Amino acid sequence: MEWYLPLIWSAIIGVAVILYVVLDGFDLGIGILFPTASDERERDQMMRSVAPFWDGNETWLIMGGVGLFVVFPQAYAVIMPALYLPMIIMLLALVFRGVAFEFRLVSHSKTWWSFAFTAGSTIASFAQGVILGHLIEGITVSNGAFSGGPFDWATPFALLCGLGLMCGYGLLGATWLVMKTEGPVARRARGQAKFFLVLVLAFMAAVSLWTPLMEPRIAERWFSLPNFYFLWPVPSITALTAYLVWRWINEERDAPPFLAAIVLFLLGFAGLVISNFPYLVPPSLTVWDTAAGPASQIFMLMGTLLLLPMIIGYFIFVHWLFRGKVAEGESYH
Amino acid sequence: MDFDPVLLARLQFAFTVIFHIIFPSFTIGLSAYIATLGVVWLRTGEERFHVLMRFWTKIFAVSFAMGVVSGIVLSYQFGTNWSRFSLVTGNVLGPLLGYEVLMAFFLEATFLGILLFGFNRVPAWLYVLSAAIVAVGTALSAFWILAANSWMQTPTGHVIRDGIAYPVDWLQVIFNPSFPYRLAHMLNAAYITTAFVVLAVGARYLLAGRYVAEGRTMMRMAIGLLVILAPLQLFIGDQHGLNTLKHQPIKVAAMEGHWDGSKPVALELFAWPDEKTETNRFSIAIPHASSLILTHSWNGLIPGLKSVPPSERPPVVPVFFAFRIMVGIGLFMIAAALLGAFLWWRGSLFEQRWYLRVMAQCWWIGFVAVISGWVVTETGRQPWIAYGILRTADAISPVPGATVAGTLALFVVTYGIVFWFGIYYINRLIVRGPDQPAAVKPSDTFSNRPIAAARDAGGTTID
Numbered sequence: 001m002e003w004y005l006p007l008i009w010s011a012i013i014g015v016a017v018i019l020y021v022v023l024d025g026f027d028l029g030i031g032i033l034f035p036t037a038s039d040e041r042e043r044d045q046m047m048r049s050v051a052p053f054w055d056g057n058e059t060w061l062i063m064g065g066v067g068l069f070v071v072f073p074q075a076y077a078v079i080m081p082a083l084y085l086p087m088i089i090m091l092l093a094l095v096f097r098g099v100a101f102e103f104r105l106v107s108h109s110k111t112w113w114s115f116a117f118t119a120g121s122t123i124a125s126f127a128q129g130v131i132l133g134h135l136i137e138g139i140t141v142s143n144g145a146f147s148g149g150p151f152d153w154a155t156p157f158a159l160l161c162g163l164g165l166m167c168g169y170g171l172l173g174a175t176w177l178v179m180k181t182e183g184p185v186a187r188r189a190r191g192q193a194k195f196f197l198v199l200v201l202a203f204m205a206a207v208s209l210w211t212p213l214m215e216p217r218i219a220e221r222w223f224s225l226p227n228f229y230f231l232w233p234v235p236s237i238t239a240l241t242a243y244l245v246w247r248w249i250n251e252e253r254d255a256p257p258f259l260a261a262i263v264l265f266l267l268g269f270a271g272l273v274i275s276n277f278p279y280l281v282p283p284s285l286t287v288w289d290t291a292a293g294p295a296s297q298i299f300m301l302m303g304t305l306l307l308l309p310m311i312i313g314y315f316i317f318v319h320w321l322f323r324g325k326v327a328e329g330e331s332y333h
Numbered sequence: 334m335d336f337d338p339v340l341l342a343r344l345q346f347a348f349t350v351i352f353h354i355i356f357p358s359f360t361i362g363l364s365a366y367i368a369t370l371g372v373v374w375l376r377t378g379e380e381r382f383h384v385l386m387r388f389w390t391k392i393f394a395v396s397f398a399m400g401v402v403s404g405i406v407l408s409y410q411f412g413t414n415w416s417r418f419s420l421v422t423g424n425v426l427g428p429l430l431g432y433e434v435l436m437a438f439f440l441e442a443t444f445l446g447i448l449l450f451g452f453n454r455v456p457a458w459l460y461v462l463s464a465a466i467v468a469v470g471t472a473l474s475a476f477w478i479l480a481a482n483s484w485m486q487t488p489t490g491h492v493i494r495d496g497i498a499y500p501v502d503w504l505q506v507i508f509n510p511s512f513p514y515r516l517a518h519m520l521n522a523a524y525i526t527t528a529f530v531v532l533a534v535g536a537r538y539l540l541a542g543r544y545v546a547e548g549r550t551m552m553r554m555a556i557g558l559l560v561i562l563a564p565l566q567l568f569i570g571d572q573h574g575l576n577t578l579k580h581q582p583i584k585v586a587a588m589e590g591h592w593d594g595s596k597p598v599a600l601e602l603f604a605w606p607d608e609k610t611e612t613n614r615f616s617i618a619i620p621h622a623s624s625l626i627l628t629h630s631w632n633g634l635i636p637g638l639k640s641v642p643p644s645e646r647p648p649v650v651p652v653f654f655a656f657r658i659m660v661g662i663g664l665f666m667i668a669a670a671l672l673g674a675f676l677w678w679r680g681s682l683f684e685q686r687w688y689l690r691v692m693a694q695c696w697w698i699g700f701v702a703v704i705s706g707w708v709v710t711e712t713g714r715q716p717w718i719a720y721g722i723l724r725t726a727d728a729i730s731p732v733p734g735a736t737v738a739g740t741l742a743l744f745v746v747t748y749g750i751v752f753w754f755g756i757y758y759i760n761r762l763i764v765r766g767p768d769q770p771a772a773v774k775p776s777d778t779f780s781n782r783p784i785a786a787a788r789d790a791g792g793t794t795i796d
Contacts (some may be wrong), residue, residue, distance in 0.1 A: 059438045070431040073423025080412025081730040088740045090408045092747050098402035099751050102395045103627050106758040150736045230762035293499045296424040300431050307435040314443050
């Protein structure tokens, strides 16, 4: 068995997941911030800042899910039934949120679709956090299949992660607005970014303390020697980055707070990977346990290595095309 | 209360997939139509093609959003409701879906952004190219989905080890025996479905006396396409049927309501297949006609439903009726297209109000035909989820039936709301009409754009 293939693939899927979290994160964040806008014109402006991108962003969610299905079918077959309800609630929330982009433009009264956009974004964010949190906690597995109950995921830790991710997306959304809009929306977003930054730090601290207390294997990973020497920069850089986000917002810089917020997410993700690798379904299934046959992995890898750079290429192109700020009241239709 | 998880999971999948299939079968065709309008606009410089392109792009955007969100649901449902299926077939089917995402989804999603919002930012040729790329993306997506679905119907190129399917030959997996027929049948169905929507909207405008020039253009383009594609579909469908007879004879027996394999097959015009008595009630049939169609011989024999035990048979009634609905609509479409072409040739297409009236009501018939076709092929495959490899009953997730029932209810409510508003808003866009006053030529639309220097291709002929 080619032992390195699952490693390559966990890296690729990891990249897909983090791309999803960051990209859909900022447009879900727009939905979370939607009710704070003073009128529908401002909401138009906020939505317009993400409208050309949301569809491409959400495609990374399919990429992550299908990637898991392709390369780690057994993990997919365990995770999906275990997280059945939060998954389906997330998907339904994304249905409402996705159609709201178009329906809101066509409808006479925007109020209800603005509400659907907010509710969908908020619920989807919360459900994603719950999914992540419950994965970290571990899934009940016997004989390679999920063997728990339908509400196993409803734990205090998973719910905490749900709130944490909501705040994280709120931070990304607010810093995105700082970068992409002007006028009252951008001004308000600066304050919102600071508010969410504080909450995100609190949640990150809570998770970082909770996980090692909950899982001795995670405590050992972080606090044994010599690991500690290599790992202490992770929390330190996180603190530094958070300081920079704050400072750059105060200096009224446009893009830097958003980029720094992304770095904050990357660091949080790195922390999770450090805690849980090589488990894909902690604490029972590693990336090697659940990998597909080498033929499937290689076939998919060939296409991915060819197509992924192209995707990233036209992805950058479209962001470049829609560069610059969205003025008030700008919309298509 | 007792919930059967297999039945409920099947209902949930059937419900979500039928809801979903409506949108791809429209957006595959509509994206191609929009790209065609764009190319014609660039070549002729005639404003009405541009107006039509913008108009249909708005309708496309609403439909595409519904297609995307319902498609994401499907890609996760393999895991939530059918985790055993994912485990057994994941090695083979996973990469096919993976390629769909990598090749098609990202392409569509990215360039749709340009098509919807980039009009003011890119040169005309790139705007039209984006429309073409979206169209290619939707067709590519159909390519991979149908490869996966066809493999579930006629699996080749794999081996089974410890109950799990492993790929051996990817070309055989993708180009499995039923794939070319299924792909041709589905793509053609999508283009026909869309053409009928365009035809209906055009007829509606002519009846109302509004947007007459645009309405005439839509009707001419639709009929021009349909007069070729609708008869072609009869031929493709026939070839597909012969292929199914070779690989899944019991499915064909169910389609025909054919019980006794030792007799020549009659063409059942109407009947009620009775699975208990293994006969057809109320049968009105043309003796030998199906033998003639399927085997090209008067007394040709095909296996009957009785040749396998009841546990190996698909549910006969839905397959039998869905097949008749599909074929009936197909024949009606051919007649409508030929009649339209005849009226056009006579020069009275836009004056025959009865024809306009009937066509204005026919916007939905393609969708019903597509859904019926899927019922035939998917229900006809039962009791197998992957033909000969895995039974549907063994493919289910370890999830309690009550959970599946609860989420099914959520799906019905959500999709009910979304679908109702989607249709309502599309209708509103149609009522509002292609009224964009922007009197622009492709060459000067983009003069003040960042990349205006690159705008000349195709636009230069008009100044």
